[in-house]
Amino acid sequence: MELHGGVLRRSFYVRDTVTVARELLGKYIVHRTRSGLLIAEITETEAYDGVGDKACHAYGGRRTDRNQVMYQIGGVAYVYLIYGIYNMLNVVTGEKGDPCAVLIRGAFPLLGFDAISGFRFGKDFDKLSRARQRALLNGPGKVCVGLGIGRTHNGADLTKEPLLLTEPLFHQPFHTQVGKRINIDYAEEAVDFPYRFVLCR
DNA sequence: TTCAGGATGTACT
DNA sequence: GTACATCCTGAAC
Numbered sequence: 001m002e003l004h005g006g007v008l009r010r011s012f013y014v015r016d017t018v019t020v021a022r023e024l025l026g027k028y029i030v031h032r033t034r035s036g037l038l039i040a041e042i043t044e045t046e047a048y049d050g051v052g053d054k055a056c057h058a059y060g061g062r063r064t065d066r067n068q069v070m071y072q073i074g075g076v077a078y079v080y081l082i083y084g085i086y087n088m089l090n091v092v093t094g095e096k097g098d099p100c101a102v103l104i105r106g107a108f109p110l111l112g113f114d115a116i117s118g119f120r121f122g123k124d125f126d127k128l129s130r131a132r133q134r135a136l137l138n139g140p141g142k143v144c145v146g147l148g149i150g151r152t153h154n155g156a157d158l159t160k161e162p163l164l165l166t167e168p169l170f171h172q173p174f175h176t177q178v179g180k181r182i183n184i185d186y187a188e189e190a191v192d193f194p195y196r197f198v199l200c201r
Numbered sequence: 202t203t204c205a206g207g208a209t210g211t212a213c214t
Numbered sequence: 215g216t217a218c219a220t221c222c223t224g225a226a227c
Contacts, residue, residue, distance in 0.1 A: 202226105202227080203225105203226090203227085204224100204225090204226085204227105205223105205224095205225090205226105206222105206223090206224100207221105207222090207223090208220105208221095208222090210218105211217105211218090212216105212217090212218090213215105213216090213217085213218105214215085214216080214217100
């Protein structure tokens with residue numbers, strides 16, 4: 001086990017979005033909330049590769065109130081509402097004006113189990129069924145609910161408190177599974193792009 | 202264990 | 215009016 005530290009710098013994000021998506025696996029989401037400090041390891045990501053990607057909200061240069069933060073420089077949060085209920089947390093990547101982002105599809109809790117459990121189910125971690133304990137943050141909607149992330153974080157700078165991404169503190173080796181993105185059936189040829197990354201040990 | 206159906210509100214056509 | 219980068223519940227197995 002190796003000690004690391006440090007907030008991910010701007011330069012981490014200002015790169016090709018597929019590279020950033022792959023390299024975000026194993027990094028930590030750190031959120032300082034009223035319920036305490038929450039930390040989770042990123043375990044699943046998807047890249048949304050800008051104006052040429054039919055699955056991307058900014059395909060063809062579309063620019064709306066919803067997706068405008070995708071046009072910011074890398075390292076800010078893009079949070080939007082889906083299906084009327086859930087928020088999705090994305091990390092904007094690339095240069096200003098290049099609307100790419102990485103969707104955080106899953107994470108594993110490391111600190112703040114009771115707070116995360118409280119946000120998800122309104123009770124402490126040890127009161128949950130085993131099934132729920134295992135499924136605290138294993139989906140993009142769950143990540144936002146469990147870590148207390150909402151649309152107030154849209155446009156937030158992820159290199160600063162209260163919400164930021166860091167290098168792992170405890171690094172264990174893992175391998176990376178690559179696949180197609182989920183639930184983008186509308187995206188024609190982009191359906192098959194290998195832009196989904198899953199951390200496996 | 203898998204599966205269908207419903208909930209819900211914005212954005213966009 | 216339709217679609218949507220989802221999740222939960224309850225029924226059937």
